[in-house]
Amino acid sequence: MAGKKKRVAMSALFLAILIVVAGCNSGQSNNSSSSGNSAANTSASASSNADTNSATASDAPKEKVKISLFLGNGANTKFPIGIQTDPVAKIIEEKTGVQIEITRNPQKDVAAQVNTMLASGDLDDITYVAGDYSQDIAKNVTAAAKSGQIIPLDDLVAKYAPDIMNNPVLKARTEFNKKYASPDGQLWSITTYGGTTLETRPSDGIFIRWDLYKQLGYPQINNDDDLIKLLSDMKKLEPKTKEGKPVYGVGGWFGEGSGWGEALFRYGYAWSRGYYGYPDLVAYYDAVNRDLYAKNAITDTDSPYWNGLRFAYKLNQAGLLDPDSATQHYDQADEKLKNGQYLMFFSGWQLGEPANYFKSVGEEYKGYVALPAFQGHGNIQAMVNETSGYQYVISKNCKNPEAAMRLINFLSTPEGSRLVNSGVEGQTWEMKDGKPAYTDAYVQESQSTSDWESTNLQTGLSLYNLLSPWSGNVISPFDKAYFNLNMEPGYISKNYSDVEIDAMAHYGVQNLTDIYLNSAKTVMFINYDSLFQPMSDELKTAAANINSYAYKNEFKVIFAKNDDQFAKAQKSFLDGVAKFKPDEVYNYYKTEMAKAKPVMDPIINEAEKNYPFK
Amino acid sequence: MIHKKLTLFDGVMNVVSVVLIIVFLFPFYYMLVYSLSDSQMISRHLSFVPIGFTFQNYVDILNSPEIVKAFIVSAMRAVIGTVITLICCTSVAYFVTKKELPMRKTMYRLIVMTMYLSAGIIPWYITMMKYGLKNNFLLYILPSAVSAYFIILIKTYIESIPSSLEESASVDGAGILVILVRIIFPLCLPIIAAVTVFSAVNQWNSWWDNMMLVFKPNLKTLQYALYQYLQMASPRITSIQHAGELLNRVPPNANTIKITISMVTIIPIFVVYPFMQKYFINGIMLGAVKG
Amino acid sequence: MDTGISTSVPERTRRGINPKTKHKLKLFALMTPFMALLIAFNYVPLFGWVYAFFNYIPGAPLSQMEFAGLSYFKTIFAGGSELIPVLRNTLVLGFLIVITIPVPAIFAILLNEMRSKTLSKIVQTVSTLPYFLSYVLIFAVMFFLFSNDSGLVNTLLHRFRPDSPSVNPMASSTWAWGFQTLLHLIKTSGFNAIIYIAAIAGIDREQYDAAEVDGAGRFQRIWHVTVPGIVPTLFVLLVLSIANVLTASGFDQYYVFTNPLVADKIDVIDTYSYTIGITQNNYAFATAIGMSKSLVSILILFAANFLSKIVRGTSLF
Known part of the structure; x- marks a missing residue:
């Protein structure tokens, strides 16, 4: 019996190997099984721009x-x-x-x-x-x-x-x-996908439920304490979602580990106030003053980092911080945001998802809009990537x-x-009033898709743009329209949500961007760190250890039960982090920034000439 | 056969079994409910039965033509890989029990130590490239063919077989290979069955070697195809590219996708597994072979 | 126990090769291709360890790279006091796994003793299910159960006792080690029990009958027939597991379940080196750690093997 089984097994094996080898060999020739089945025969190469220079x-x-x-x-x-x-x-x-x-x-x-x-x-x-x-x-x-x-x-x-x-x-x-x-x-190397960008909405900001803000009479918000009071009041208006899930001020995803897991306060909070955190927690870039934040962020208790922790602590005291923040992953936090459980968030790219939720439960009048920055802070509206990309x-x-x-x-x-960036002229876009814009047909088609990658593979749009000099949110120096036509005012205005229209009316402007351009300092974010020379290995290890330490000790501060405990936890944190010599890491940043500024600043001044704010 | 009366032991075991079944089955049941529900609704409501019952989640995944191809690749990998692995590991396990094998101790140590050695991604990658295993189906088979863990398991089992059986066979003039195939292999069926399950499951679940070194679409495995599907649906990626845009059809939540993908991989295993189980029953049938 | 046969080929001097030698050569020749495969895929890539001593530049020939000596190895210890809790966590979690090695074996024995074979089969099949779930999914299930406000457990808890605080083992530093070990057990016990079930299946039925005739009760039968049947396997796996203590349950589990509240308890060597190494994208550093772990594990392996020889008389090799 064993013998027969063996024979059957061996023949099956040979057969299988034959099939596999045949399969491998037939795959040698270049078969592009792409889905390029568009009606590309019409006006394929119509181009209104004569390229005189091109060789x-x-x-x-x-x-x-x-x-x-x-x-x-x-x-x-x-x-x-x-x-x-x-x-x-x-x-x-x-x-x-x-x-x-x-x-x-x-x-x-x-x-x-x-x-x-x-x-x-x-x-x-x-x-x-x-x-x-x-x-x-x-x-x-x-x-x-x-x-x-x-x-x-x-x-x-x-x-x-x-x-x-x-x-x-x-x-x-x-x-x-x-x-x-x-x-x-x-x-x-060749630098691509850079340039100086201008966003419609702040890339990071204090995005709040505008409909509730309106109900409360648009109170003036000048600082974090005002903001906490506002969130408390909002929560009283809407303590639960339609399905009965609890509503919070904000929720984090610290379960993702050090770095990305701390993004909500370490990066999002700071950036919404005009401070960009470098990965090593000791240095923050001050976008308003275009320089390093003057002190070591992890030892200075008034730094953007500590302000973030203090803010989280106060939110928790007020019952506004989702207790799951400490353990959940991004997927769970994202679901709660999509389900309308959070009243506030910081990152602009999170905007689209809750909007879909409100639409699906018939509550389109709800939505989020970013507040203009507090006095002395900055809305980061633009980025200068002339040397990075x-x-x-x-x-x-x-x-x-x-x-x-x-x-x-x-x-x-x-x-x-x-x-x-935009596809073939005549297929996905055309000239309208002297500027490029999507064709109506393409707009229709794109509204009904959620699988962008496959759609793009059929139109060719947005596939190779990483290799072109400018990123999508840069205005083309040639035809004066955004490279990403999604950002053109003509396209965007069709997609303003109810709350955004209300916000524009409230601030008396015609374009959403003007809310931020007209308010407190609107700033550019500049990649000075593209000029920083690499850190030494000892510093890198020290920095990594600082991050690891911070991650393990932040919540002792955030979850403190009262101000006394907060002070104690803070002191203990500072004592503990000192052994990793954070000042040495900070000095690295200080030195590199001092070297980088004189090189970058002329470039920035040049780039600024094209932009409507200062 | 004398019918024994139901003892306390039996009663307790039955109760404990039911409890265990619930504990082990619960995650699976949760995933089943989740994957058969409307994605938006299940994320908002707590429920023990599917809400908005739909097969849409499965349809979405199974719709891509590449999934069917990937399924076949994974199946072939599981079958061929397991057969090769079994042949190699059983042979080595047997040879290594022969005391007269020259350098036996050294060889066995070399084998066992491999379980604790890791070279790192880059040397592994360079080595595989040099062996010509890029874009090659053999990458799925050869590296795992001689596997220390399986060899150890089989060898330990062989050592419990009385030597008298081998001795009488060799006195009858049987050579090493004949003994291996005619005597050792049948006696080891239970452990061979166990190793078959382990090896097949490993093969079925592998995707990392695919990701690193295989780019041809007709060699893509199921797990890797599903992994890519999941990556593509990550909310962060889609959001960044289309911030602020209102879509008509809301894509399913990441949780739903993750869970449905997992079900697609697990269900085939449990269709096949019961066939392996019969080898694990108390060796009533094997007792005859041994006795 | 017998571990092999003695060649019973009559010793005759003949012209030509001694048949015993011929036999040995044949064995050796048969082993060669398999050993070649083993070496090709497990030992050849170890050339990469040399990069742990250099400032690695991917793609460049070795001559181009600066010699770094032991500096990367020193970096491992530069963590100073951060490394000590990490080592402690690794050893505790690894040790907990070692002492729970018998669990799948006990499970297999109990399954074997069950009266209803159908129920036994169902439990056995179902018990392997968690093995197929990735830790990411197990996390999702845990979250579903223990989320503070909408988790199943807490929702039920608050319905009956509205004032009690929420229960969430994932957030508890005190229970961290126990919880992670329990998760590991639930995930792997059912699947690993298959090995022991196979071992039990190989036990001669006659031995049970003989024991029963001698008047042995159920537990005595287990102790004197079943257990000796699985002890060799159990011991082998025990030794292997001791040598594996530095890896504990592997990277995935602790990476998925880490959060600020339990990180100081479940940050292990693998996750710690990932954190340190990843921020630098530092290949030489990662290699230094991998190499150190391998060497130490092998030392532990030989030590455990030696102990096994003393305690049991047999050893792995």
Whole structure:
């Protein structure tokens, strides 16, 4: 019996292996199984912008060149593997002779993925190496240069990227990289997806339930204590959601661990008041004064960090802090926000979800709007990313670096940059009153989708824009419309919620942005840390230990039962953190900032000329 | 067979069993209810039965053509991988019990130590690349073929088999391989069954090797496909890209997606598992082989 | 117990190779391909350990990298007093897992003794279910039960006793070690019991009958027939688990269940090194920790093996 079984097993095994091997081999050829089935035959290459400068139009080569591209963080995760055939890729192919190939999709930890690619000599022709954290730019680009896996770009840019070299802003970026993101003064990476942005709503702010605020008569809020009183009053008006779930002022997600888990107070609270926290808790960037917060944030009890903890403590005293904050993960907090259980939040990108909830229970009159900043603080409305952004390098295995550079250059032209952000003209957008805007058909279609990635793969919109010089919330220097057409006033005004309309009426303005531009100082956020040189290993370890310590001791302060206990817990916290020498870490930031300011400030002044606030 | 009367022990065991069944079954039941409910409603209400009963969550996931392909890949991986692993581990386990094997002690130590050695992601990645295992189905099979834990389990079991059986076979002129296949293997069926379950489950649940080294869509495993599906639906990602936009169709909550995905992976296991169980029954059938 | 047969090939001197030697060579040759696979996938990648001694630059040849000696290893201890609680947590949690090793075995024995085979099968199948849930999902279930205001347990509790404080083991530092061990048991016991069930299935039925004839009651039968049948396996797994103490239940469980209220109790070596290493994206540091853990674990393995030899007379190797 054993023998027969064995024979059956062996034959099944052979059969299976045959099938598998056959399958492997048939997959060798490039099959792009993408869903490029749009009606792309109409007006594919209609473009109203004559590109006079571009070298590509006159000498687009006859044979197609395949260039593999690894876009990195934030890229579409559903690219079909192989040569891309969406409408935008097809136009790029026409104009530059380059066929874009995707060999892999980004993993959750892109930094680790890039490291493995570097380590095994497995880079794509054009590969992302840094950009998610501006303080990693110098470090990652230098490391990539030293690895011997990439090529210097000085000659390539000079010969094949006229739209970069003739554009003062873009050329300045290359000069910049040669100085700060290079081991030897050569150019090793191209900066993309940067620029100076302007948001409609604050990127972080004090977003509150405007409908309840209205019911209470729009009281003036000048400080945290006023805010707490306001939240208490709001909670009295609405103690439970429609389904009977309790309503709180705010809820955190500390169960996610140190860093992201503390985001609500450490980052969100601080940023809504104009202070950006660097990852190491000792340093905060003061956006109003454009400098480092003057003191060590973890030892100074009036710092944005301690103000955040104190605020959390007071919220808890008033019964406004969701007790689950200490243990829940982001998913649970997010669900509660979506279900209308939180009266306030800080991050602008959380706005859309509760709006859908209110709509679904027929309570569209409810919603959130950000208050203008308190006096002396700042609404962060804009960001300057002229020196940071994303960094792309070219692999030494690239068979045709000229073509790669031609591709990058095309995306820097008026036509190319608009194409990769908004899709093919005539299909997803058209000129309306002299400015680009979505077609009505596309607006209809996009309202009914929730799977953006698949939709984008069909229209080609927003797939390769990470490789163009500017991010979506930058106003195009060419056609004066936002690169991301979602942000155009014409589009946004169709989507104002009831509460936003009421807020605009209350403040007497026509555009939502004006509420913040007209109020207290509206500020720009500037990535000074893209110039910081990497920390020494001892400092890095000290900083990491400070973070770990803080995480384990914050709640002793937040959950203190009274002011006495708060003071005791605070003292104990400060005594404990001293052994990690926080001042040494702070001095690192102080030194680096002092070096960075004189370099950045002229760039900022230049960028500011284009913006309506000061 | 004499009928024994119901003892206190039996009574207590029955009660405890029922309690255990409830404890173990509860998370599964919770997930079943959750996955069969309307996503928005279940996140707002506490309920023991599905609210807004719907198969939509499953439909959403099973709709993508790649899921079906991925299912097949995972199934093949589970079957082929387990067969290879069994062949390798049983053989090694048997050989290592033979005292006359040269360097036996050293080899066994080398085997056991592998359970405590980890090289790290990057050297592992480079090594696999050098072996040509990128985008290769063999990546799913070869590294786990000789697995210390299984070898130890099987070897311990073999050592409890009386040596008289082997001796008489070899006196009859049977070679090593014949003894392995005709005598050892059948006697080890219970532990082989256990290892089969373990190995198949491991294979079925693996996704990390897929993520790191396999990019071809026709080699994608089910777990990895589901993992990607989950990543894509992360609320933070969709929100950042479309802040402030009002959508007509609200995407399901992350919780719902996570739970439905888990069910899609678990249910096939429990369809197949009962077939393995019969090998675990008290060896009435095996007693005959041994006796 | 017998551990192998002696070759009963008659010893004859012949011209050519001694048949005993031939037999040994054949065995060795049979082992070779498997050992080759083992070495290829487990030992060859260890070349990466050399990077723990250098300032690692991914992709660059070794000659390009600065020699760092033991500096990364020193960094591990730079945590100073932060490292001590982490080590303590790891050892406590690991030790708790070691002493609960017999639980799946006891479970298997009880299953075997159950009168109703159908019920026994159902319990056995159902008990393996939690193994298939990721810790992320187990967290979701725990949250569903113990969330402060809308958790099932607390909702029921407040209905009957409105004034009592909410119950949430996930938030309790005092119960942290016990709770995590309990979770680990619920998740793995049913699945691991399969090994012991297999071992029991291999026990000769006749031994039970003989014992019964000799007048042994149920518990005596268990003690004298069943237990000796599973003790070899149990002991082997015990030794392996002792050597694994530095990993305890693995990274996932503690990473998922960490929060500010229990972090000082469940931060283990793996999660701590992740925190320190991840902020730096520091590959050499991570390698130094991995290497140290491996070496220490192997030392513990040999020590535990030696102890086993003394206590039981047999050892793993």
